[in-house]
Amino acid sequence: MKPHFIRKSAASILVLNMLCFSLVPAMALAEGGQTQQTTQKESTTTTKSTTPAKGTAIPSAESLDLKVSSAILMDAETGQVLLDVNGEQALPPASMTKMMSEYIVAEYVKQGKISWDTVVTTGKNAALTKGSRIFLAEGDQHTVKDLYAAMAIGSANDATVALAEHVAGSEQEFVQLMNDEAKRMGMTTAHFANSTGLDIKDMPEEFRTPGDQETVMSAKDAAILARYIVTDHPDFNQFTSLQTYKFRERDKTPIVNLNWMLEANKDITNFKKYAYEGLDGLKTGHTQNAGNCFTGTAVRDGHRLISVVMGTSSDSARFVETRKVLDYGFNNFETKQVVAPNATVTGSETITVKKAKNTEIPLVSSQEVAFVIPKGADISKVESKVTMTPESASLTAPLPKGTKVGTVTYTLKPDGMNQTLEKTVDLVTSQDAEKANWFKLFMRAIGDFFSDLFNGIKNLF
Structure with a gap:
């Protein structure tokens, strides 16, 4: 028998054995869920608009001459x-x-x-x-x-x-x-x-x-x-x-x-x-x-x-000064929605849920965000920072819609104000994560296994 034929036959047998033994881990994967991802998303992300701000001026507290x-x-x-x-x-x-x-x-x-x-x-x-x-x-x-x-x-x-x-x-x-x-x-x-x-x-x-x-x-x-x-x-x-x-x-x-x-x-x-x-x-x-x-x-x-x-200084003075303070508020400020309810956060649009029918589940903020800002102030410079919960790295289906996976903090420094406004809301799933049936989990596990296997073989050459 020729040596190259022997080497080819041996290689064939080796591959055959590997394919046969692959059924065992595939079954285990189907039962236990998807393989762990080799990388995880950062726990925090920040997004920022670069739209130029409009100038907004409001009177200073000193200008009210409060006594x-x-x-x-x-x-x-x-x-x-x-x-x-x-x-x-x-x-x-x-x-x-x-x-x-x-x-x-x-x-x-x-x-x-x-x-x-x-x-x-x-x-x-x-x-x-x-x-x-x-x-x-x-x-x-x-x-x-x-x-x-x-x-x-x-x-x-x-x-x-x-x-x-x-x-x-x-x-x-x-x-x-x-x-x-x-x-x-x-x-x-x-x-x-x-x-x-x-x-x-x-x-x-x-x-x-x-x-x-x-x-x-x-x-x-x-x-x-x-x-x-x-x-x-x-x-x-x-x-x-x-x-x-x-x-x-x-x-x-x-x-x-x-x-x-x-x-x-x-x-x-x-x-x-x-x-x-x-x-x-x-x-x-x-x-x-x-x-x-x-x-x-x-x-x-x-x-x-x-x-x-x-x-x-007097009964009447307290009301005169109160008028100045309230006028300052009503004349110069307005409540503005800066983030709508159920908003998608850039960089944190989805999360992976193990054993789910669809593994990528959309995420949204749980409620609207409104700030009181100077009238006419630019709100395009809102920044968002996402912080994921530790549990979010290993979520497993089934999960109901509205499951909290983290928080998102919105901040805004309006022109005309010395303070930075901040509000934190929950980051939640926007739909149910239904559990996939056993056959889908089984086929998904086999696919993941062979994908890893052949990627490994490819990297040998």
Whole structure:
């Protein structure tokens, strides 16, 4: 027999054996899924538009000539801060403290722990409380709704204390709830010493808070608190927008809302110069230490803003300064959608899912992204950064539509603003990943095996 014939026969037998033995790993692959990819996508990707920006100018905070100790303007939907004048400094907030008391009581009603019709019996602490009040006597009984209205509209300290004691058993226990809520909300400067905002020395002596740590809160924290109110309790204005409230039938005059800026006041002689379109809340405050403060909120064309001014010189000044702040927001900013819902992210259009009928599953962002930007600002410079979850490298069918595989963070630095805006949303599958049947998995495994085999042989030569 010729040597070259022997070598050819031996090679044929070797290849035949390899083909036969290939059925075993092919079956295993069909059962266990696709082979691991030799390379993986980077966990983060960044895309950027190079479209030139348009020039956009907005007035500076200095140009408003605000006569305040501090001020903040916040967009209610996004939480964006649009104006900040010393907004991080902790200052005495006076009766703006009651916003936290209002929030907690409204939460207890929402959760069914109490109702608006629940009857509250006035205790000694409430009866002795000074300042703005409705002259409750110990043992008086009124509904939660009536006391809440007196607190929200007339800033009644005695009504506030009565509610605090009813909710928590004592005002000090209620104060603990207030401070716990402040932490949960992300308020970094706030500390509450009582439910009303009174200085400790002005509390009834036997009920005073131990120590000398007075109530403080920055303008930014006040805005954060207000945002929780308007978001979690969108019916807040059923109280705060009322011009007057009749507390008792025998009362000769009703409680008058201390918020002169209510839009409803546009026809009231004494208040019409302060009335502001769309304004329906929120809370005034005044003590000697705090000066005159006001947290206001107004909505126009579905866009709600929250303003806070602290340390103004008079009752009227707090409303004059608030008008400047709100006008600054409504005149210069707009909410703009920068990314549509279910948007594809460049560089992360699909993901591989093992054992799926179609292994490449499309990906989209989970929701729209909107920023509050200067009117007319260019939005083409939005950047996106994708971060994949560790689990995304080994996804296996079946998977439902909407499965989270990572996040995408969108950022924009608009012209005319010093801050970079940022929002992170989930990156999810846009369709179901159905599991392939056994035959398809089997044939796919055989194909992968032979592809690897012949690529290996090809690389030998």
